Amino acid sequence: MGLSSLFFRTYLKAKSNRWYWLFSIFCRVVLAYAFIVAGFVKIIGERFASGLSILHPMGAYLEALHHTGFYYTFIGYAQVAAAILLIIPRTVFLGALIYFPIILNICILSIAVRFEGSLVTSPLMVLANLFLLVWHYNKLQFLLPIKSRLDMLHVGKSKKYSNKFPWLFSLFVIACVAFTVVVARFGYDFRPRNSLKDCKKQFVNTINEEKGIEFCQCIHINGSTLDQCLEEYNNKH
Incomplete structure (x- = not known):
């Protein structure tokens, strides 16, 4: 059995499992909530993480970003738009596509300046976003430089879900969370901290x-x- 066929069978099995489906909804809600809060702050013109000193590396970045005028507001609208698209079932894939480059940028920025405020949350949000993209692989495949399978295009919500709990996947999720926390806590000899x-x-x-x-x-x-x-x-x- 080739890797393509194995992935196809695994994908179909996951799409028909209630627990995977519920996890996808959880990811959508959490990601949407995070961007609605962060985006609204930018739309009303307030500086994000206003309590962080401008002398701090992340504080300096956020202060400069705050003074970019309508670009700052545009980021806020983009975040809220991505969040709303994630909430609407028919537009989840589009929302995940818009969401990904934004959260990936935040993640890399947090790591680069050792900002503990999002050293844990941003990598986990990237992983949650990746899960949603893979969850909609039947659509994502047409954007990748691979041979697309037309028989996967119409793979959607299952009419009858399996209730078998995905223990292996659950352990993988827990391991990802634990690894992210450990790396954020011990990955650096020291950090600027917030004060x-x-x-x-x-x-x-x-x-x-x-x-x-x-x-x-x-x-x-x-x-x-x-x-x-x-x-x-x-x-x-």
């Missing part, structure tokens, strides 16, 4: 306490870039 006080805490009673405090001051008092502060930290003996 000078919290930043200093991670260095207290360590061999790098003095260097660490200087790193925190570099971020939260001097307002230097993360790369500059990391370079100064690494150059100190």
Whole structure:
């Protein structure tokens, strides 16, 4: 049996399972809620994460983004539009397509500046978005550089669902969540954190306490870039 046939059989089996279907609804609702909240803040003109200092790498980015005028508002409308499309059953696939590049950008940004506010949530949202895209693979296949199967085009909501609980898939989801949390918690030696006080805490009673405090001051008092502060930290003996 080829990989294509195996995937096709697995896909059909998943589409006819009630638990996979319920998980797809859960992903839609959670993703939609997140973007409606974030998008509404931008539409009304408020700065997202307004409590974060502009000296913080993420705070500086959000502050600059806030001052881009109608571009900032456009992002808000795009987020809300993607969320609404996710909620409507007939437009879920379109919503997932619009949603993906936005959340992927947020995820990469969060990792790049070590922003703990979304180090866990953004990767999990990317994975949830990917699940929805795969869930609608019967449509997605026509956008990929592969040979499309026309017999998959009309694979939709099953008339009779299987109630067999997908234990293996559930364990995979739990493992993904656990891995994301562990990487976010221990993937970096240290992070800027969201305030000078919290930043200093991670260095207290360590061999790098003095260097660490200087790193925190570099971020939260001097307002230097993360790369500059990391370079100064690494150059100190």
